[in-house]
Amino acid sequence: MSAEKLSFEQAMEELETIVTKMEQGDITLEASLQSFERGIALARRSQTLLEQAQQKVKILTQEGGAQTLEDFQAPD
Numbered sequence: 001m002s003a004e005k006l007s008f009e010q011a012m013e014e015l016e017t018i019v020t021k022m023e024q025g026d027i028t029l030e031a032s033l034q035s036f037e038r039g040i041a042l043a044r045r046s047q048t049l050l051e052q053a054q055q056k057v058k059i060l061t062q063e064g065g066a067q068t069l070e071d072f073q074a075p076d
Contacts, residue, residue: 003041
């Protein structure tokens with residue numbers, strides 16, 4: 001599945017699996033490079049999701065807990 005479609009929890013779980021596999025050292029150089037590339041994509045996805053959550057919290061606190069809340073539009 002594309003990293004962009006994963007939830008934060010899914011991305012973190014897969015990233016932990018990749019790290020564990022790479023730490024064991026039982027994979028080829030090519031597989032290590034592929035895992036590293038996937039890990040970078042997962043880390044970026046996680047960072048984006050965290051930034052979006054942080055922005056939503058910021059919007060909520062700036063408006064003093066107003067009843068209406070607009071969805072945050074993440075940059076492409």
